[in-house]
Amino acid sequence: MQSVLPAISANQFATVMSLRPNLISWFLGSGASAASGIPTGYSMITDFKARIFCRENNISRREVDTGDPVWVQRIASFFRTTCILPPEGDPTEYATAFEAVYPHERLRRQYIDDAIAKGTPAFGHRVLGSLMAARKTDCVFTTNFDSLIEEAAQTASALLPAKQQSRPTVAALDSADRAVRSLKESDWPLVAKLHGDYQSEDIKNTNAELAAQDVRMRHVLIEACQRFGMVFVGYSGRDASVMEALTSVLTKTPPFPNGLFWVAQSASKLLPEVTLFLENARSAGVDVSVVECRTFDELAADVIKQVDLPPVLQDHVMAGRSEARLIPVNLPTAEARRFPVLRLSALPVVAVPRTARRIILENATTSPAARTMVKDAKSRAIVAANGRELAAFGNDAEILAALQPLGPKISGTIELDAVNESWVRGLIYDALVEALSRHRPLRARRQRSGHSLVIIGPREGEEPGKVQWRDRALSSLRKAYGTSLTGTxxxxxxxxxxxxxxxxxxxxxxxxxxxxxxxxxxxxRARETAADKSEATVASPLEKPFARRGGDPAGDWRRERWAQRYNGNWARIIDAWALLLTEGADGKVRAFGLDPGSGIDAEFLVSSITAWSRPGNHHGYFERSR
Structure with a gap:
């Protein structure tokens, strides 16, 4: 079973880093420069695809808006039916697309020059540059061609008295000896540019160029990974040579002695190669965490709250903050029309559970681990763990049996504050999904990104009574959709x-x-062939390949299925779902329907009347006759 990578918040990472900031080095990818106005790797891929699409279809580039979903779908459909580029998400996609558009190194350099010319150091660069100037960050690696981080460090250093200034050593592919010397003599801070500098003669962009890392820069990267922990920001992991070098560190002692932190929106957004690398790092004993944070600037904002800087640098950093986006506005004062003009697919949940069973554990655990134990024991329960304390809905005896290895003990009940406690909201969300699927022909699909309910189709050999019950329950939905609700x-x-x-x-x-x-x-999912399995038994687990991911093969069919459903159809579909989800005694739904005294059930009161919205002020549009 695939392990779950530990996830922490940006604030938690900042707390860890603030203890010994010099023990953690930084690795910046193109995403770290996004707020500076420089295109990210993903946006460059989008641009390259649009240019190839226009070239192959004899369309003017000016006619294609890559921000328009219609054009995005057309371009995606085009590449799904051609072999010009690897599948979407493939690690070689960027390099292949870049070379397909600009086959000559001179042209690629000009493209990079134009892209970098748009950038200025953002808030995150100010923070990291100030940390380097204050000698609190020793080493920064980057695959970016821009000079934003060294500019930020030099600007911050110039604000300090001459004796306290610390200007970074910058090493690119044509000056890799500087990095070797800096590492050998511990002459910090160091900025090592693994793919070169935009002013360098040598830069890495294509698959052939990215396939092998410069020997000296590779040595510096590996040695740094054995001295420091490392935090990766805005880096996708698409570069084969860099990932190979990082993976090789795991066979050495000690690898990443002060932790390995990968910043991403969530672990589910990581490329398979990155996930494999992090899992192997955990297996090698490295303290691995996915730092859930959207941008470099947001991470830097949390870091600067925890790490002390000289006052002049603190003022310099805070001067780079963005202006407030919220400004006072005058609200409309005209009376709104009473008739609702917009129907929402949302049901009022009038009452949610206020208490759950409290269970004290002898051994601490996490919510995912506790849920796995409950699932393996085939116990119908909803649980959420907080160290040695666990909140649960379900049959007490079944829960205690499922959690027996943790030494569980019932300790009354726990008050639930779902408004202010995110873990409580997650517990109640899980329970609501369970309650809405109970006694209905619906099956719950639970995912970290959000849960869903799907209709259970007919099964071979099913009892006639059950078939009739399902047909009655789904009759309104079937009429609203006008098509089959399940099939192929x-x-x-x-x-x-x-x-x-x-x-x-x-x-x-x-x-x-x-x-x-x-x-x-x-x-x-893609299946392993016999050759794959035999190879997996022989090869090192660090070298196990991942299957390539493609697009959604059913996307076009799904869009066509929904394209002709207009307001009237949607109204009937919303009506039917609202009826199905709320039918029951007094609108109450329960997760398990427990016998009295056997445990604590999750009971909800859900109204069948959906939300409606109306305009905040009058407009001539609402006086139209058609």
Whole structure:
């Protein structure tokens, strides 16, 4: 079973780093320069694809707006049916696309020059540059061609008295000896540019150029990984040579002695190669964490709260903050029209559980681990762990049996504050999904990014009574959709089911269950061949390959299925889902329907009347006759 990578917040990372900031080096990818106005690797791929699409279809580049979803879909469909580029998400996609558009090194250099000319150091660069100037960060590696980080460090250093100034040593491919000397003599701070500098003669962009790392720079990177911990920011892991060098560190002693931190929106957004690297690092005994943070600037904002800087540098950093985006506005004062003009697919949750079972554990655990134990024991329960304390809904005896290795003991109940406690909100969200699927022909699909409910289709050999019950329960939905609710995708033969994405949100002092109708298609995962399995048994686990990922093969079919459903269809579909999700005694739904005294159930009161919205002020649009 695939292990779950530990995740921490940016604030937690900042707390760890503040203890010994010099023990952690930094690795910056193109995403770290996004706020500076320099295109990221992903945006460059989008631009390259658009240029190739226009070239192959004889279309003017000015006619294509890569921010328009229509053009995005057209371009994606084009590349799914051609062999010009690797599949979307492939590590070689960037380099292949770059070389396909600009086959000559001179042209690629000019493109990079033009892109870098747009950039100025952002808040994150100011923070990291100030840390280097204050001698709190020793080493920064980057695959970027821009000079933003060294400019930020030099600017910050110039603000200090002459005796306290610390200007960085900058080493690119044509000056790698500087990096070797800096490492050998511990002459910090160092900025090592693994792919070269935009002013260098040598830069790395294509697959051939990225396949092998400069021997000297590779040595410096590996040695630094044995001296420091490392935090990766804005780096996708697409460079084969860099990932190979990082992976080789895991065979040495000690690898990343002060931790390995990979900044990403979530672990699910990481490329397979990065996930494999982090899992192997954990296996090698490295303290690995995925730092869940959206941008370099947001991470830097948390870091600067924890790390002390000289006052002049602190003022310099804070002067680079963005202006407040919230400004006072005058609210409309005209009376709103009473008739609702917009219907929302959201149901008021009038009442949510206020208490859950409290269970004290002899051995601390995490929520994912506790859920796995409950699932393996086939116990119908909802749990959330907080160290040695656990909150649960379900049968007490079954929960205690499932958690027996942790030494569980019932300790009354725990008050739930879902408004202010995120872990409580997650517990109640899980319970709501369970309750809405109970006694309905629906199956819950739980994912970290959000849960959903899908319709259970007919099964071979099913009892006639159950078939009739399901047909009655789904009659309104079937009429609203006007098509089958389950089946297989034509030509692809993939199973599909209609369903809804579910959300639990607290808005304007009220809990709401949002539901978004969607057609779910079960796309089979790539299977290992016999050759793959035999190779996996021989090769090192650090070298196990990942299958390439492609696009959504059922995307076009799904879009066509929904394209002709207009307001009237949507209104009927929302009606039918609202009825199905709320039918029951007094609108109450329960997660398990426990016998009295056997445990604590999660009971919700859900209204069948969806939310409506109306304009905040009058407009001539609402006086139209058609």
């Amino acid at each position: 995708v034509p030509t692809l033969d993939f199973p599909f089911q209609e369903g809804v994405f579910l959300k639990l949100e607290y808005v304007s002092g009220q809990w709401w269950c949002g539901f978004e109708p969607h057609t779910f298609v079960d796309i089979p």
